[in-house]
Amino acid sequence: MKKILLSLSILLLGSAITQAQTVLTNWSFDDSSISYPSPSPGGGTGTISYLGAVTKSSGNWSSGKTGKRLGTTNYPHLSTDSSGLTGTVFATSTAGKKGIHVCYYYKLSATASQTHQMKYSTDGGSTWNTFIFSATNPTISNISSGGAYWTDVANSVVYDTGAQSKTVFALINFDLSSITAVNDNANFRFLVTPVFVPGTTAYKASSGAKNYGSGGTHGFDSVTVSYDAILPLSLKGFNASVVNNITKLTWNTFNEVNIANFELEKSTDGKTFTTVNSISSQNNTNSNYSFNDAAPKAITYYRLKINNLDGTFTYSKVISVNGKVSGGLSIYPNPAAANITVSYTKVSNNATLLVHSTDGKLLTSSKLVEGSSQTTIDVNELKTGKYILTIVDNDDKQSTVLIKK
Numbered sequence: 308m309k310k311i312l313l314s315l316s317i318l319l320l321g322s323a324i325t326q327a328q329t330v331l332t333n334w335s336f337d338d339s340s341i342s343y344p345s346p347s348p349g350g351g352t353g354t355i356s357y358l359g360a361v362t363k364s365s366g367n368w369s370s371g372k373t374g375k376r377l378g379t380t381n382y383p384h385l386s387t388d389s390s391g392l393t394g395t396v397f398a399t400s401t402a403g404k405k406g407i408h409v410c411y412y413y414k415l416s417a418t419a420s421q422t423h424q425m426k427y428s429t430d431g432g433s434t435w436n437t438f439i440f441s442a443t444n445p446t447i448s449n450i451s452s453g454g455a456y457w458t459d460v461a462n463s464v465v466y467d468t469g470a471q472s473k474t475v476f477a478l479i480n481f482d483l484s485s486i487t488a489v490n491d492n493a494n495f496r497f498l499v500t501p502v503f504v505p506g507t508t509a510y511k512a513s514s515g516a517k518n519y520g521s522g523g524t525h526g527f528d529s530v531t532v533s534y535d536a537i538l539p540l541s542l543k544g545f546n547a548s549v550v551n552n553i554t555k556l557t558w559n560t561f562n563e564v565n566i567a568n569f570e571l572e573k574s575t576d577g578k579t580f581t582t583v584n585s586i587s588s589q590n591n592t593n594s595n596y597s598f599n600d601a602a603p604k605a606i607t608y609y610r611l612k613i614n615n616l617d618g619t620f621t622y623s624k625v626i627s628v629n630g631k632v633s634g635g636l637s638i639y640p641n642p643a644a645a646n647i648t649v650s651y652t653k654v655s656n657n658a659t660l661l662v663h664s665t666d667g668k669l670l671t672s673s674k675l676v677e678g679s680s681q682t683t684i685d686v687n688e689l690k691t692g693k694y695i696l697t698i699v700d701n702d703d704k705q706s707t708v709l710i711k712k
Contacts, residue, residue: 328408328533332399336528337374351399353532358498359383359393364524376414376528382501384521385509391424394500395525396432399532402592403562405490406535407483409497412449412528413456413465414476417514419523420501421467422459425481431494438481439463449478462505467513476526484535491538491562493592501525538562540613547609547628547648549681552602554628556609560594570612571598577608577625603630606639606648626683635705636698642710643686650681651698651705658700660684662709665693675700686711 332351357363357379364378383389401407409425425445426435438445440463447456447465456477457466465479481497483489504511512519545558556571566588572580586596600609607630611623629639629648639648649660656677662670662684670689675682675698689711697706 328406328535330531330533331401331404331407332397332532334377334397334527334530335374336377351532353397353399356396356398357394358396358500359389361393361395374528376412376526377530378524378526380522380524382420382521382523382525383510385519390503390508390510391426391435391437391500394423394498395527396496396498397530397532398432398496400493401489401495401532401534402491402493403538403564404534404536405484405487405538407486407489407495408480408533408535409483409531410478410480410533411499411530412476412478412526413499414524414526414528415467415513416524416526417517418512418520419525420510420519421513422464422504422511423499423501423525424464425479426498426500427483427486427489428496428498429488429492429494432496432498435498437463438483445479445481447477447479449476451476459505464502464505476528478529495532497532499525499527537564540564540566542611542613542623545611545623545626547626547681547683548676548679549602549628549630549650550676550679554600554602554607555597555676555679556600557595557597558611558623559596562592563588563590563594565616566590567614567616569596570614571600572610572612573600574608574610575605577627580608580610582612583609603628605630624685628681628683636696636707638696638707638709641708642712644712645687646683646685647709648681648683649696649698653678653680654698654700658698661697661699662686662689663695663697665695670694 332353334350360381361379362381364380379395383393425438427438428435440458440460442460445458450456459466489495501510503509510519540563541561543559543561548555568588569586571583573583574580583600584598586598606627608625608627610625612620614620624646626646627648629650636651654675658675660673660675664670673684691711694709694711695706696709697704
């Protein structure tokens with residue numbers, strides 16, 4: 308069994324969260340007015356729950372650390388088939404964040420299991436994945452009061468030395484930044500779970516002078532989820548439709564963080580743009596926007612200028628509507644490289660726009676706005692070639708050829 312003894316240097320909790328990391332969620336357990344599982348004030352949003360028969364117990368730190376901790380007890384008996392299936396679950400959304408880190412202070416009573424694992428879930432706890440250790444991950448520090456912790460890299464297990472007679476705690480850090488599935492995930496959870504001593508089918512007490520007991524306690528404090536960076540805003544569905552002589556512009560955003568506003572700009576030549584309106588940002592995980600502009604008498608181009616709170620900005624793709632086209636089904640431009648304007652006779656609320664390959668395979672389908680006579684669609688993802696574009700409105704069907712450059 309490969310064991311790596313880690314540094315016993317005393318560090319402050321703040322030093323465990325590097326300057327590159329920002330706290331997302333934190334539980335400190337020191338405020339008696341808080342009804343946990345809620346996080347600490349200013350500590351984000353999250354929950355605590357328990358797997359198996361595990362229950363919460365109260366507890367104070369003694370010998371080397373002040374304040375309160377979260378105690379958990381009622382763990383499995385000595386040789387039951389539940390290794391890695393019970394414990395404490397900490398849940399928080401990582402939506403809009405990447406480079407996730409987890410850390411917690413950990414304390415065992417003398418009769419608690421000397422070995423535990425950290426597992427994580429990306430589907431709300433339906434599936435648990437064991438965090439695979441490396442020589443430098445996780446790291447352990449702040450060990451106090453006569454003992455030591457180490458990691459068993461071969462089995463991804465954290466060990467207590469098993470010889471102490473006093474309270475022992477440690478700060479344990481897990482770097483999940485290489486696990487992309489935990490980024491931008493509303494269903495992220497991690498589980499701290501006792502496990503059998505590797506190579507056996509039984510738990511072992513953290514103290515060599517004691518026997519394992521199901522009533523042993525596992526204590527937590529300063530449980531923190533942090534992140535390295537905020538993911539960029541994702542702009543989806545920026546479209547324009549002509550409805551009853553009004554150009555209706557709509558767009559949807561995901562991961563909208565630190566956005567000041569959106570400036571809607573328009574142009575008649577696709578080169579020189581002027582601002583039509585400024586729309587304040589909602590700064591929600593998912594946001595929907597709309598704006599009505601006068602219907603054009605010629606080709607009119609639109610784009611969004613996305614202004615960040617720090618003064619930086621980016622532009623959206625450019626879309627267009629064509630006031631010159633009326634009646635029938637037509638596409639502009641055609642051949643097309645990116646976005647096209649599709650003009651058609653006014654449609655009902657059941658109308659859809661379909662794009663098929665020439666061999667009849669349906670590639671895209673989108674619902675049209677009731678009463679509209681034009682819409683824009685993005686054809687960037689289509690390969691160079693010919694396609695069949697169709698408007699289906701109840702029993703009426705119109706088709707034309709779309710050529711992708």
